[in-house]
Amino acid sequence: MSRLSKIVVVLGPTASGKSDLAVALAKKISARGGSAFGGNGAEIISADSRQVYRGLNIGTGKITKREMRGVPHYLLDVASPKNVFTASMYERLAKQAINRILRKGKLPIICGGTGFYIAAALEEKTFAEVPPNLKLRKKLERKSTEVLFTQLQKLDPERAASIDLQNPRRLVRALEIVLTTGKPVGPRNRKEMYDALKLGVTWPKNILQKRIHARLLKRLRGGMINEVKKLGKDGVSSARLESLGLEYRYVGRFLEGLLDKKEMAPQLEREIVAYSKRQLTWFKKDKNIHWITGVRGAEFLIRRFLSD
RNA sequence: GCACAGGUGGCAGAGCGGUCAAUUGCAAGAGACUGUAAAUCUCUCGCCCAUGUGGCUACGCAGGUUCGAAUCCUGCCCUGUGCA
Secondary structure (H helix, E strand, C coil), X not given: CCCCCEEEEEECCCCCCHHHHHHHHHHHHCCCCCCCCCCCCEEEEECCCCCCECXXXXXXXXXXXXXXXXXXXXXXXXXXXXXXXXXXXXXXXXXXXXXXHHHXXXXXXEEECCHXXXXXXXXXXXXXXXXXXXXXXXXXXXXXXXXHHHHHHHHCHHHHHHCCXXXXXXXXXHHHHHHHHCCCCCCCCCCECCEEEEEEECCCHHHHHHHHHHHHHHHHHCCHHHHHHHHHHCCCCHHXXXXXXXXXXXXXXXXXXXXXHHHHHHHHHHHHHHHHXXXXXXXXXXXXXXXXXXXXXXXXXXXXXXXX
């Protein structure tokens, strides 16, 4: 039986300090004169659904060239913010990147907070081969969730049984699949194709919230509003900003005049906190995650992981 | 001091005799997730037993009217506004 390739995943809620940790670990692995961990070097693949877009820097906390400290990063700035980048596109590019790194004999480190993207990168094949059909979606979106659900029940009862029956977005996509393939989707394949060490970076709740608060202030002072203004000038619509969420949504609303500056910051902050909880809800289900708070625990785990 | 308006669950704010533990929004908590995933969606949210057409305490405080009051009456205490 051929051994699975090793991969390290650094995940966690927003503002946990994942990116820095990933770079620190990669540097250790690439330390000259043979790495501290006995590897050949490591390269990083971002797993962040918003950092894939060009021009979304301050608001996404995208790592800077300097902060990368020479460690190559993949899946950053690969798409225009004017177009929707999807999980499926991420899956393809991330797998490409993993293979490229592995071929070099290096260790891929996936780093990010988008749980769905991490799963897509790690799992064998996540999605049905049905690209989005905007016309069909538009048509379906006009119907009520009840109607969509009964239609799905007829066409793909198995999927209907497990679907979120009040979530139009899910219902539309599920129908889109059966309607174009004529077949039920079948269960999602959750088999991971790598030997992955998953490191979850986390903090006690109150500390994470403080970190979120401090980081938001820094971003606001650091030109976040101008960044969003510039996106607008470059043709990113306000509807698009809205759908990008968090800082882009709220700063966008502020620029539209829908929100006062002084009500924007606290509202946005609460949304970020809520988002961090959603991330944790996702990660909590994965029992293979090793939760750590600092670099030290990570080093021990990686050493053991790489040496066996 | 007089005249109005008002005091409701963590907050805002409905309700104005019964179907009210009380609409709704916010906050809080839990959760879902098969191509938008920072998106989208769901549930809980007075206390208690947690089986239920269950028990208890609640709508400033104290009384009263009524079969029945958050809802009507009286007094008191507070708050806002106007006149002094």
